[in-house]
Amino acid sequence: MRILHTADWHLGQRFIGGNERTEEHRHFLTWLVQTVREQRVEVLVVAGDVFDTGSPSNAALELYYNFLLQMQATDCRDIVIVGGNHDSPATLNAPARLLRHLRVHVVGCVPDCFEDQVIVLDDAQGKPGLVVCAIPFLRDRDVRLSVPGESAEEREIRIRQGIADHYARAAEVELVWQLKEAGVPVLATGHLYAAGGAASDSERTIHVGNLGQVSAEHFPAVFDYVALGHLHRPQRVGGREHIRYSGSPIPLSFSEIDHGKEVLLLDFVAEGVQIEALAVPGSRRLARFHGTLEEVLSKLTTYDNAGYLFPAWIDVEVRSELGQTEVAEQLLKVITTLDRTQIEVLNRRHLRLVALRPLDEPEPLTRSLHDFTEREVFERRLESEPEEARAELLRTFDELLELMREA
Numbered sequence: 001m002r003i004l005h006t007a008d009w010h011l012g013q014r015f016i017g018g019n020e021r022t023e024e025h026r027h028f029l030t031w032l033v034q035t036v037r038e039q040r041v042e043v044l045v046v047a048g049d050v051f052d053t054g055s056p057s058n059a060a061l062e063l064y065y066n067f068l069l070q071m072q073a074t075d076c077r078d079i080v081i082v083g084g085n086h087d088s089p090a091t092l093n094a095p096a097r098l099l100r101h102l103r104v105h106v107v108g109c110v111p112d113c114f115e116d117q118v119i120v121l122d123d124a125q126g127k128p129g130l131v132v133c134a135i136p137f138l139r140d141r142d143v144r145l146s147v148p149g150e151s152a153e154e155r156e157i158r159i160r161q162g163i164a165d166h167y168a169r170a171a172e173v174e175l176v177w178q179l180k181e182a183g184v185p186v187l188a189t190g191h192l193y194a195a196g197g198a199a200s201d202s203e204r205t206i207h208v209g210n211l212g213q214v215s216a217e218h219f220p221a222v223f224d225y226v227a228l229g230h231l232h233r234p235q236r237v238g239g240r241e242h243i244r245y246s247g248s249p250i251p252l253s254f255s256e257i258d259h260g261k262e263v264l265l266l267d268f269v270a271e272g273v274q275i276e277a278l279a280v281p282g283s284r285r286l287a288r289f290h291g292t293l294e295e296v297l298s299k300l301t302t303y304d305n306a307g308y309l310f311p312a313w314i315d316v317e318v319r320s321e322l323g324q325t326e327v328a329e330q331l332l333k334v335i336t337t338l339d340r341t342q343i344e345v346l347n348r349r350h351l352r353l354v355a356l357r358p359l360d361e362p363e364p365l366t367r368s369l370h371d372f373t374e375r376e377v378f379e380r381r382l383e384s385e386p387e388e389a390r391a392e393l394l395r396t397f398d399e400l401l402e403l404m405r406e407a
Helices: 022-038 058-071 089-093 096-100 152-171 174-181 293-302 324-335 374-382 387-406
Strands: 002-006 043-047 078-082 104-107 118-122 128-133 186-191 225-229 235-237 240-245 262-269 272-279 286-291 312-320 343-352
Touching: 002 022, 002 225, 022 058, 043 128, 043 186, 043 225, 078 118, 078 186, 096 104, 118 174, 128 152, 128 174, 152 174, 152 186, 152 387, 174 186, 225 262, 240 272, 286 293, 293 312, 293 324, 312 324, 324 343, 374 387
Parallel strands: 002 043, 043 078, 078 104, 128 186, 186 225, 225 240, 286 312, 312 343
Antiparallel strands: 002 262, 118 128, 235 240, 262 272
């Protein structure tokens, strides 16, 4: 069986200033269909965060359904899609019964019948060729009961154990181990934060403060491969070759500009699973131009966008002893002359360098309020609170922040 693992599309994402990513996503999905065709992929697995929000735009929905329609013209027999923490289970599940007739298997959330997460896919000869434990993002209600008065440590243990128990229960489903003993490979999906994983700036925290960080040992040995989503950097979990994040197909923040974007091609053979990373061609470059005013202006005026379909999006940071107004005027003078079909500055800020001061005086770099995240602002506020109270206040703030984002 030949399988392709991808995740974290985030269709409908709007970048800084509300900039659309529709054409970038269309370019990726067109490439993905072509890759499925050229690589003779039999099963496509999407490990969560199909959409960027629970209420995707019409353009995002059009991309999704048009992609599924185009996939019908390939040799790919089955598509398995699970929900992520950004996805609305209701949005994903609404057409699930209809899509099943197109051999598109959607599990937006944990179903009422636990065994419905176990999907047996036939090979080209019509015999069972792959078992998929299609486990979506596990919300708090799926893995634990709320316990009044529990400590942060107890809460973390409860969530982590709940996730581990869910995977153990999937591995114990009779159909799974029976087919495993018969030589049929078993693949599990997941949308979670694995311990030790390298995150970027664009992932939303899950399980409040990223509690419940499972490790490689929490995945039962019955799984020949674990296809993960949530972290946008391609990576292995715990050094295990068969437990992988595919990462997002396009950079979703400036913190991801150095990440290679890829999808993972799997071949199940008698010896196990063979994995090949396929590089996703970029259609737009995100870049950071940081340095002195002279360095930044030089990079802007000499930038070459050759090889990219869409204009580059640039994050500018000037570090200078000059005043704010003078820097802004010189930057604006250059920016207005740039060819916006090739390069566009989306974000700019000025860190003013001041003379060195004694160590007990404020830091030499100043930042505006807009340069801080909500959490960083609250951490600054906590500096005036008793040290023993800070940890609990920060956990409470994280919970409130997550509730606001969900709302």
